[in-house]
Amino acid sequence: MKALLTALGCGLLFGVGLCVSGMTNPLNIIAFLDVGGRWSPNLAGVMLGAIAVHFGWLRWSAERKQTSHDSILAPSRRPIDGRLVGGSALFGIGWGVSGYCPGPAIVALGSGAVGALVFVMAMAAGMKLSEGVQWTIERSSKPSLSRR
Amino acid sequence: MLLAILGGALIGLSASLYWSLNGRIAGISGILSGALSSFGQDRLGRLAFLLGLVAAGIGFARFTDRVPAPTLPLVPLAIAGLFVGFGTRMSGGCTSGHGVCGLSRLSLRSLVAVLTFMLTAAITVFVVRHLLKLSGPA
Numbered sequence: 255m256k257a258l259l260t261a262l263g264c265g266l267l268f269g270v271g272l273c274v275s276g277m278t279n280p281l282n283i284i285a286f287l288d289v290g291g292r293w294s295p296n297l298a299g300v301m302l303g304a305i306a307v308h309f310g311w312l313r314w315s316a317e318r319k320q321t322s323h324d325s326i327l328a329p330s331r332r333p334i335d336g337r338l339v340g341g342s343a344l345f346g347i348g349w350g351v352s353g354y355c356p357g358p359a360i361v362a363l364g365s366g367a368v369g370a371l372v373f374v375m376a377m378a379a380g381m382k383l384s385e386g387v388q389w390t391i392e393r394s395s396k397p398s399l400s401r402r
Numbered sequence: 403m404l405l406a407i408l409g410g411a412l413i414g415l416s417a418s419l420y421w422s423l424n425g426r427i428a429g430i431s432g433i434l435s436g437a438l439s440s441f442g443q444d445r446l447g448r449l450a451f452l453l454g455l456v457a458a459g460i461g462f463a464r465f466t467d468r469v470p471a472p473t474l475p476l477v478p479l480a481i482a483g484l485f486v487g488f489g490t491r492m493s494g495g496c497t498s499g500h501g502v503c504g505l506s507r508l509s510l511r512s513l514v515a516v517l518t519f520m521l522t523a524a525i526t527v528f529v530v531r532h533l534l535k536l537s538g539p540a
Contacts, residue, residue: 261420265451265453265455266454267415267454268451271409271414273458275406275412276406279468279469287523287527288528291531296403299406300409300413302407302410303410303413304506305506306410306414307410307418308418308502311418315418315422338518341488341489341494342493342500342516342518342519342522345486345490345493345496346522346523347522347526348481348483348485349497349523350524351474354483355430355498356434356490357430357455357496360452361459362459362469363459364457364458364460364463366471367472369473369476370471375480380487381438381491382438382487383484384489
């Protein structure tokens with residue numbers, strides 16, 4: 255129960271941060287990405303503020319040895335491969351067209367707009383599709399598994 | 403710019419608390435896909451996080467103009483959504499997971515991911531706005 259409440263609180267805080275920073279308005283995202291137009295550095299400011307706090311916190315908590323879950327849930331050491339670069343490239347195209355990445359898109363559901371719902375549902379479908387493709391590739395690359 | 407940095411700091415604080423209290427990475431694409439997966443760990447916790455995001459959106463949409471409705475037509479919105487979902491799942495993160503959390507951990511993988519999606523997004527905006535002369539989401 256406590257974990258649910260802290261998760262809810264963290265989501266709320268994250269969403270407030272996105273709204274305060276203006277990142278929930280796609281125009282602000284496009285203004286950052288549009289290097290050929292009237293460029294706005296705001297997204298870089300958001301990243302800077304977020305990374306400064308989180309980087310500092312991780313350092314501080316590591317020094318205080320409050321890292322009981324560090325070993326279990328730290329991101330795995332996977333390679334830099336085509337999947338990482340290709341996936342990021344595709345994400346960037348969708349981001350550039352719409353001005354929405356996953357966080358602001360979910361916050362935008364709060365506007366009650368049909369467009370936000372359509373975007374999030376398409377995003378969820380894209381995730382499922384991606385998992386399906388990945389599963390198929392993994393299965394076909396391991397003949398011992400596909401025979402089962 | 404001040405509000406951007408302040409909002410960013412709140413995002414960083416949220417990612418920090420989520421890590422220290424729940425032991426999880428505040429990557430929104432990972433949280434969403436985990437919440438959608440029937441065998442995902444901590445599904446309820448992820449749903450609670452998403453609920454918090456939507457609650458913030460409801461509040462700010464009600465009392466401010468900071469959460470506007472999308473202005474792009476539905477078909478391009480849906481196509482863009484597909485790309486965002488497919489790509490973030492394939493690469494294992496988005497602006498929050500690779501951007502905020504990964505860069506804070508000095509992960510080289512995340513740096514490669516961030517530079518890649520920034521580059522293709524900037525190229526996409528350039529093509530849409532300056533070559534095709536479409537206004538984009540405006």
